[in-house]
Amino acid sequence: DGGITQSPKYLFRKEGQNVTLSCEQNLNHDAMYWYRQDPGQGLRLIYYSQIVNDFQKGDIAEGYSVSREKKESFPLTVTSAQKNPTAFYLCASSIDLLQGGGTEAFFGQGTRLTVV
């Protein structure tokens, strides 16, 4: 089945540690995104990538880093510089960049990160 796979589903991190969230898609989509969701809030864009080896900052990129070495994969690293990393992280992809809104984004099941 085609889709987006995020792993792990739950992740615990000690303060001061970097941690990497995995996102893989087999939909052959060019564009991929990372969103952060906090309780009672909508999703906020962290990073997005239109094609391999290219990515751009979203609204809340500070303390995060990404890579896009393969079309299928878009891992997100939460660094120790992120002040408040405890949140639910969602990865998404779309056929191409959501220009014009002509396509919809497909989302993974998310990773819940907790800093302990």
Place this chain on the structure above:
Amino acid sequence: AQKVTQAQTEISVVEKEDVTLDCVYETRDTTYYLFWYKQPPSGELVFLIRRNSFDEQNEISGRYSWNFQKSTSSFNFTITASQVVDSAVYFCALIKYSSYKLIFGSGTRLLVRP
């Protein structure tokens, strides 16, 4: 600036009741798209509908219907004869033409009780 407001934080209904989820948006763009997504307890967002700013026709899909009114900048979502499986968080979102970024509302948590 663009903004999406979902004023209803949480709604609780009894199964088989009809329920309407409100969505009000702000944008200065004339060309834009509106979306509704469902987030069940499993976490992923499930796409429900996309509507462009030039198409104000209401849409019905089974028990779901959407009422888009540009005059009031609203894109409301109605579930008829609600079911327990409809329990989820529902997000309304906006994207302007040529943008890459979805602007989400804060979501409405719907609880359908048996």
